[in-house]
Amino acid sequence: MQDIFKKLDLLDYIDSFSKLLSREKSIILEGDINIHHRLIKELSNYQIKEPPKLENLDSALIHIQKQGILKVYEIYEFVKIIKYFSYLKKFNFDGKLQEWIDKIIIPNEIINISSYFDEKSNLRQGINEDYDAIKGAIYQNKQEIKQSLYKIINSTKLRSYLVDSQVHYINGEECILVRGGFNHILKASVINRSNSGFFYVLPHSVSALKQKQSDLLNKQEEILLKVCKEISSLFEKNLMFLKFINKEFDRFDHYQARIFFAKIGDKNFILPSKKGLNKLVDFKHPALHEPKPITIDFSKSVVMITGVNAGGKTMMLKSILSAVLLSKYLLPYNAHKDTVIGTFKEINAVLDDPQSVKNDISTFAGRMVEFSKLFGAKNAIVGVDEIELGTDSDEAASLFKVVIEELIQKDIKIIITTHHKRLAALMAANPNVELIAALYDEENRKPTYEFLQGTIGKSYAFETASRYGIPHNVIKKAKEVYGEDKDRLNELIERSSALEIEYKQKIAKLDDEIAEHERLNRNLKETKENLDDHIYMEKSKLHKEYKDARDEAKKAIKAKVAKGHQHLNIAHDKAQSIKTEKVQEVVADLKVGDRVKYRSTKGVLISIKGKKAFIENDMGMKVQVLLADLQRSGNPPKVKAKPKTTVTVQKPDSGHVKLDLHGQRSDEAIENLDKFLSDALIAGFDEILVYHGIGTGKLSYAVKKFLDSHPKVKSYTDAHPSQGGFGAKVITL
Structure with a gap:
């Protein structure tokens, strides 16, 4: 790993x-x-x-x-x-x-033990009376030692021999610092000497207290050992x-x-997918400082990266493999959420030169050893840096073409970097191969660390050599040796790359223009719909004004105004002559199931009868309207989701890992054991303990026979003597 x-x-x-x-x-x-x-x-x-x-x-x-x-x-x-x-x-x-x-x-017994200790792993007060008593005695003894030392320090007889009035800790012992000749006044043991020639001494009166302290500490350890033994016994159960x-x-x-x-760093979890797609979006390799984000589609079986030296080909390869590896182990990394990573069982990287004095193997032979291992792999992704390394490029191109085609058949994805164009040319026609070129900035004469899919890249060996200090006359001679024909081939490759870039830029520009055109069309359609609504409102307003005028005329007739009927008829004729039609879009071939709009209501066309139609709006109501008043709505019909069928597994009431079958009949015991195993499997237990006893052996035999036939039982053994011995079974699920 x-x-x-x-x-x-x-x-x-x-x-x-x-x-x-x-x-x-x-x-x-x-x-x-x-x-x-x-x-x-x-x-x-x-x-x-x-x-x-x-x-x-x-x-x-x-x-x-x-x-x-x-x-x-x-x-x-x-x-x-x-x-x-x-x-x-x-x-x-x-x-x-x-x-x-x-x-x-x-x-509960385990929970109780957790309450025995404080945050510093010391036994709490009240857990063990003997321990508490010893602890109190040790504290009292320390106070007596302290008081005894301060009493000696404050003694007038010893004052002239004291270097200072402090209690010193030397070699784990409390002591005082005195000058030579102190033994005439104080009986004490010398523990150490200071750099100035003074003596660190432990008074004999304090020695007795120290011995008592040592005895108390030993007693405390004995009590603590007893407590640990009880807890360990409980842990064993x-x-x-x-x-x-x-x-x-x-x-x-x-x-x-x-x-x-x-x-940290706003990373994302990219879960491995089984969609068959593989695409990095704005991936940043964690080893690089302020890297350019990488976006690449590597869904095809083979990705062949060519192009400029020191242009980022190897880091592109490492980035692809790194993303796959981190996703496989559910580790977050810096990439856009749209990144899609496939599921791979194996991840291999053939990046180093295998040649060394220790293994006595050539570079090419080492590469062949690595490739031979791949023929036994399945559902794997492998990255190979400089695939023709260590041998003749023309021969290697022919060999690796066949090798790669065979590995494709074995469901192996291969990421390759190469400077040699022959292999790229041989593989270019294969639909399972994706060509990617590392780009070069001709104007500034340096790599761009950007990549172009679908083309072969030029190596720019001469330009790179010049950039790193090789004299121009040497490079000129090298170009002459290289030959005009091969140089023209590089020019064709370069021109192809330039045309590919120009082509992609034009496509991007056309996509922008299409998006703008669609936006304008949507705006025009919305404007037309708003105008339709406005005209309809104006028509309604005119009809209301006519109705009000007619009502006034009726009132005049009732009041016997002269020629009232004549004026009313004239007004009615004028109203009938007002024909304000709603501006409509000509709808062709409306059919049942189409998404339509009637005024401000949207719905689905469910039937057509002559000039009339029935629609079901989004609220579920059915409405009869004129077919001519309908407009096609741009949104697709909503499909009612099928009811989702769910299966619920009831969680077992018991979470125990033990079962006691003592005193049960064989059939009753097997029934309880079967239910217990099911509960244990659902609860996620790996190991359980079943007591069946020894007795006549009938129950033990029935349990063994049942466990032998159960599909989820991996193995079982007799329990440890402390857990039942031959009368119990430890079962591994």
Whole structure:
């Protein structure tokens, strides 16, 4: 694993991630990557304190299994895990995250042990009376030592021999600093001498107190050993739970570290996809300082990168492989969310020159060894830097053409960099090959670190040599030796690249013009619809004014105004002559199922009868309208989603890892065992314990026979004597 990280320049990146883990472990997160990603996404919505720093507990678990006694600091490492999961259980999570936390059921006896210790791993007051008494006696003894020393320091007889009035700590002992001749006044033992020739001494009166302190500390250790023995015995009974929660802690630690790492630098999680697409969008390799973002489609089986020297070809190759590797292990990185990475079982990088004195192998032979391994791989991605390295380029081109075509058939994706054009020319006609050229700035005479898909790039060897100080006359002679024909070929390649760039620029310009044209069309259509609505409103207004005028005329008739009927008829004729038609778009070939618009209402055309039509609007109401009043709506008809069928697996009520079958009949016991195994599998347990007893052996035989036939049972063995021996089975699922 470290080898591939080193080849892809990812060691520092992985190291910075590993520092966020609470304890040293592999960065690989085993299990279903989709479930892990979902839990990480849910967990990122909560503000949770980071897991505590822990030691590796594999040795401690083995020690417990062998009925050993743990040290206090080892017990406290388990206590830190229990306390952290107790803290997590206080949160009201949602979805899969809550289901996962609910599966972790901590036995009450284990919770009680976690309350034995304070935050500094010391035994709390009130847990053990003898320990509390010894602790108090030790404190009292320390006070007596302190008072005795200060009493001696303040003695008038000794004052002339004292260098200072302080209590010194030398070699773990409290002592005083005196001049020579002190033994006439004070009986004491010399512990050490100062650089000035004075003496650090321990008075005999204090020595007795120190001996008492030593005896008390020994007694305290004996009591503490007894407590550790009791706790270790309890841990042995709950060994499978401790293994389970230790593993779950590492899993949670992986999640939290990835969340914190993603927040640093605003990284994204790119989940491997099975869509068959592979595309990097604005990817930034973490080893580069302020890199140019890389965008490249590498969906085809072979990606061949050619072009200018020192133009970024190798880093392009490393970027592709790095993105695949980081996605495979669910590590966030700097890339746009539109990035799509496929699923690969193997990731290989053939980047280095394998030649060395130690392995006695040539460069080309080493490359052949690497390629031979690929013929046994499946669903792999491999990157090869300078593919023709170490042999004749023309021969290598013919060989590698056939090799690459064979590997394509084995579902292997290959990323290649090369300076030689023959292989690129041989592979150019293959539809499974994507050509990519590293570009060169002719005007400024330097690489652009940009890439163009669909063409072969020129190496610019002479230009690069000139840029790095090779004399011009040497380069001129080299060009003469190179030959005019090959130079013309380079010019054709360069011209092809230039035409390709111009072609892509024109396409981009046309796309912009088309988008602008579509925008203007939409604006015109909206303007026309607004005008239609305005005309319709004006027509309605005129009809209302006519109705008001007619009502006034009727009133006049009732009042017997002369010639009232004549005026009314004239007004009616004039109103009938007003024909304000709504401006309409000619709708051709409207058919059932089309998306249509009637005034401000939009819906779907469900039937046509002559000049009339029935539509169902977006609110679900059916309306009859004139067919001529309908306009086609640009949006496609909405398709009602089919009801989603879900299968719910009921979570088991019990989260225990033990089952006792004592006293049960064989058929009753097998039925209970079957249900217990199902609950354990759903709960995610890897190992369970079943007690069946010894007795006549009938129940033991029935249990063995059932376990042999169960498809989810990997293996089973007799339990440890402390857990039931021959009368119990440890079952691995």
